[in-house]
Amino acid sequence: MENEIEILIAALKNNHYHPVVCVEKAASAVPLLLDWIPPDASIEGAGSASVLQVGILDKLRERGNRFSEPGAELTETGATRKDVLLVSTNAVTLDGKFVNIDGMGNRVTGMVYGVRRVILLVGANKIVRDVPEALERVQQVISPFHARRLGMKTPCAATGACSDCNAPHRICNITTIISKRPPSVDFSVIISKEDLGLGWDPSWPAERIERIQTAYGDEMDKFLSTLPKRE
Ligand code: SF4
Numbered sequence: 251m252e253n254e255i256e257i258l259i260a261a262l263k264n265n266h267y268h269p270v271v272c273v274e275k276a277a278s279a280v281p282l283l284l285d286w287i288p289p290d291a292s293i294e295g296a297g298s299a300s301v302l303q304v305g306i307l308d309k310l311r312e313r314g315n316r317f318s319e320p321g322a323e324l325t326e327t328g329a330t331r332k333d334v335l336l337v338s339t340n341a342v343t344l345d346g347k348f349v350n351i352d353g354m355g356n357r358v359t360g361m362v363y364g365v366r367r368v369i370l371l372v373g374a375n376k377i378v379r380d381v382p383e384a385l386e387r388v389q390q391v392i393s394p395f396h397a398r399r400l401g402m403k404t405p406c407a408a409t410g411a412c413s414d415c416n417a418p419h420r421i422c423n424i425t426t427i428i429s430k431r432p433p434s435v436d437f438s439v440i441i442s443k444e445d446l447g448l449g450w451d452p453s454w455p456a457e458r459i460e461r462i463q464t465a466y467g468d469e470m471d472k473f474l475s476t477l478p479k480r481e
Contacts, residue, residue, distance in 0.1 A: 251443070254374075257344050258342065258441065261346030262342075265346040265429070266430055266431040266437075267431050267437050267439050269438055270441070271440050271441070272440075272443065273443065274443050274444075275442070275443075275444055276304050276371075279306070279440045279442060280305065282440060283306050283369065283371075286367075287310065287369070288333070289313050289314050290314065291333035291334050292315070292316045292317075292334070293315050293316065293318070293332065293335075294332045294335050294336070294337075294360060294365070295317060295336050295337060297473060298336070298338045298371070298447065299447040299470055299473075300371045300372070301336055301337060301338065302470070302473055303447065303469050306336075332360065332364075332366070333365070333366050333367065334369060335361065335368045335369070336369050336371070337369075338371050338376065338446065338447045339370055339372055340388040340448075341378045341383075342372055342376055342378070343377075343378055343381055343383075343384055344377065344378075344380070345380070347384075347428060347429050348361070348370070348426075348427070348428040349384035349425075350388075350426050351393060351425050352422075352425075353422065354423075355423070355424045358426040361428060361435075362426070362432040362435065365435060366435070368435050368436070368437045369440070370437075370438070370439045370440070371440050371447075372440065372442065373444060373445045374441070375445040375449040375458075376449040378451075385425070391451075391452060392449060392450075393406065393412060394406035394407070394409075394410050395410070396448060397421050398410060399466075400470070400474070402419050403417065403418075404417045404419055404421065405417060445461065446465075448462065450463075
């Protein structure tokens, strides 16, 4: 893994992301984020499990950052351009491409345009070899698990497998591959050697997969309990 992370960091720097920082423990991302994000910045987190897991949101709120989640509007100033998007990625390839599959598009559009600064928090479990591996993993493994965990009305939530459905609540409507840093966005990346968020390969040891799923599930349960019920 050490070697993979070194290769990835070099690739991300070559792809014009700055800064690119690696932390041993996910919790070490917190002081970096508090330093990088101005106290008066408006932030969108898009419900990222990785962000929830490091426990940064309360600290940002306590010091006065305005924070919005999907479906929630900022309550002040009517700002349409968020200062910071703080999220993760579904997968990152060894040559530094970010691969995401999104339902509404709020997460992926913010990564490429309309937000002043993007900060990605990426666990080692999100690293994949290349784009085909990323797409296969996210579509066939991660999205069905995510849909099932959220209780979505999709075929994969019932079966655990993707059928490339046409369901009204399909969660895989927009696929993006960010090859290099989008030019209008300041884009920083924190790589955590600890796993964070939803990402695994089915060939990994069962204990590691279970740990990832449990950590994700615990945080999402807490997060979802704060949202209005969806039909
Ligand atoms: S395309 Fe449909 S079945 Fe496949 S993962 Fe997405 S929501 Fe599930």
